[in-house]
Amino acid sequence: xxxxxxxxxxxxxxxxxxxxxxxxALWEVGAPRRRREIPRVVRWTNNFALxxxxxxxxxxxxxxxxxxxxxxxxxxxxxxxxxxxxPVGVAIVVSMLxxxxxxxxxxxxxxxxxxxxxxxxxxxxDLDFDVTTGLRFHPIEIxxxxxxxxAVVAALGPPAVAVLLFEVILNATALFNHxxxxxxxxxxxxxxxxxxxxxxxxVHHSVDPRETNSNFGFNFPWWDxxxxxxxxxxxxxxxxxxxxxxxxxTRRDLWLDRMLIQPLxxxxxxxxxxxxxxxxxxxxxxxxxxxxxxxK
Numbered sequence: 001x002x003x004x005x006x007x008x009x010x011x012x013x014x015x016x017x018x019x020x021x022x023x024x025a026l027w028e029v030g031a032p033r034r035r036r037e038i039p040r041v042v043r044w045t046n047n048f049a050l051x052x053x054x055x056x057x058x059x060x061x062x063x064x065x066x067x068x069x070x071x072x073x074x075x076x077x078x079x080x081x082x083x084x085x086x087p088v089g090v091a092i093v094v095s096m097l098x099x100x101x102x103x104x105x106x107x108x109x110x111x112x113x114x115x116x117x118x119x120x121x122x123x124x125x126d127l128d129f130d131v132t133t134g135l136r137f138h139p140i141e142i143x144x145x146x147x148x149x150x151a152v153v154a155a156l157g158p159p160a161v162a163v164l165l166f167e168v169i170l171n172a173t174a175l176f177n178h179x180x181x182x183x184x185x186x187x188x189x190x191x192x193x194x195x196x197x198x199x200x201x202x203v204h205h206s207v208d209p210r211e212t213n214s215n216f217g218f219n220f221p222w223w224d225x226x227x228x229x230x231x232x233x234x235x236x237x238x239x240x241x242x243x244x245x246x247x248x249x250t251r252r253d254l255w256l257d258r259m260l261i262q263p264l265x266x267x268x269x270x271x272x273x274x275x276x277x278x279x280x281x282x283x284x285x286x287x288x289x290x291x292x293x294x295x296k
Contacts, residue, residue, distance in 0.1 A: 002071045002074060002160050005067065005071070005160050005161055005164055006067065006068060006071055006160070009067050009164055010254075012164065012168060013164075013167065013171070016168050016171065016172060017171055017175075020171075020172045020175050020176070021038070021131060021175055023224060024131040024175050024176065024179045024181070025131055027179060027181045028130055028131060028179060028180045028181055031181055031182040032180050032182060033180050033182045033183075033198065033199070033202075033238060033239075034128075034129065034180055034238065034239055035239075036128055036130075036180070037044055037127060037128050037243075038127050038128045038254065039233075039258060042251060042254055043126065043127075043128060043130075043132060043254055044132050045198065046254055046255050046256045046259065047126075047132040047135055047136050048132065048135070049131070049256050050135070050136055050137075050139075050256055050259060051135045052141050053139060054137060054142045057142070057201050058139075058142055058143065058146060061143055061146075062143075062146055062150070064150075065146070066146075066149050066150060066153050066163050066167060067108075067151055067160055067163045067164050067167065067285070068160070069153050069154060070153050070157075070158055070159065070160040070163040071151065071160045073157045074157065074159070074160060075152060077157075078154055078157050079102060079153070079154055079155055079156050079157020079158070080147075080155065080156050080157050081094075081095065081156060081157040081159070082157035083157065088159060090160055091158065091162065092158070092159055092161060092162040092165070094166070094265055095156055095158030095159065095162040095163070095166070095196075095223070096158075096162055096165060096166045096169075097220070098152075098156060099149075099152060099153075099156070099158070099162075099163070099166045100156075100166070100170075100217075100218075100219050100220050100223075101223060102148070102149070102152045103149075103170065103216075103218055103219070104146065104217055104227075105227060106148050106216065106225040107216040107217075108216050108229070111212075111213050111216070111271050111272040112271065112272040112273055113271075114268040114271060114273065115268070116141075117268050117270070117271035117272075118262075118263040118264075118268050119138045119140050119141040119144070120137075120138070120141055120269070121245055121247075121262065121263075121268075121270060122136065122137070122138045122141075122259050122262045122263070123136050123137050123138075123141075124205060124212060124245050125244055125245050125247070125253060125259070125262060126205075126243070126244060126249040126254070127242060127243060127244050127249065127251075127253075127254060128180070129178065129180055129202055129205050129243045130178065130179065130180040131175050131178055131179050131180070132178075133178045133205070134174040134175050134177070134178030135174075135175075136259075138259070138260070138262075138263065140263070162294055165207045169219060170218060170219050173195055173196060173218060173219045173245070174219075176194070176195075176197075176198070177196045177197060177198050177200070177201040177218065178198065178199070178201065179198045181198055183197060183198060183199065188200075191206055192221055193221065194221070194222065195219065195221060196215070196217045196218060196220070196221050197221075199233075199238060200204075200215055200217075200221060200232075201215055201217075201218075202234070202238060202239075202241070202243075203215050203231050203232075203233065203234050204216065205243050205244070206234050206241050206242065206243070207242040207243065207244055207245060207246060208234075208235065208241075209269075209270050209271075209274050210231075211231055211234055211235070211241075212245070213229075213271070213272040214229050214230065214231040214273075215229065215230060215231055216229055223296065226241075245270050246269070247265070247266045247267075247269070247270070248262060248268065250263075
């Protein structure tokens with residue numbers, strides 16, 4: 001079965017990615033949540049160029065990726081689940097939960113460590129918020145993230161099918177929760193207890209550092225609620241909030257060459273350790289407690 005998974009992985013991931021990307025793009029056209037501020041031709045050409053660059057660098061740098069490492073760990077008896085006797089179903093579910101927790105903690109770390117925030121803020125510097133924002137990550141961040149993921153897989157020893165499921169679901173939810181789509185408020189109110197919704201994650205892309213440093217989940221929403229990083233709604237409402245970060249506000253900053261050099265430019269402000277992230281915290285309490293279906 002493991003050999004079948006390894007053989008089918010590229011096709012499964014590519015088909016799922018392209019199918020969900022196309023569905024989300026059509027949904028954004030049919031039912032947008034916010035008015036588009038920047039022409040798609042500017043953002044999409046550069047965001048997709050970055051995806052191609054990231055993929056090429058990743059493939060050239062790592063001889064084996066997460067699913068392949070899980071299969072190798074199974075063969076060689078590496079990791080927790082390859083050394084304890086638990087039902088396969090339990091190993092799959094627990095592995096997916098722990099992998100998601102690792103992604104959450106990694107995301108918090110990229111906001112809290114100034115050097116890592118310099119890399120990650122490129123994701124936040126997009127001036128609009130749509131499905132392609134979920135693809136926009138600096139190549140060095142992609143490499144660091146993959147190194148962390150491989151270390152977690154080696155330590156856990158999860159079934160290869162669990163890692164494949166996790167990767168497909170994570171990619172799908174990243175596209176979904178970055179979508180500029182208008183999910184009905186009652187549906188969003190229920191859905192955000194199960195997965196991270198666009199309205200929940202959009203708060204994380206606010207220019208206000210208090211909101212930027214909240215809602216770190218990409219897939220499951222429970223870690224933010226359990227660990228105190230959940231904010232229900234942006235203070236200015238979803239249609240009034242400003243997307244991005246303060247430092248890079250021009251259309252020229254959306255071009256690929258400028259995106260790649262952003263980690264070298266300016267101070268590392270806006271991260272979780274920025275003093276503004278902790279000032280007047282009480283002013284966001286109303287947003288935290290607000291009914292998730294509200295909008296301003």
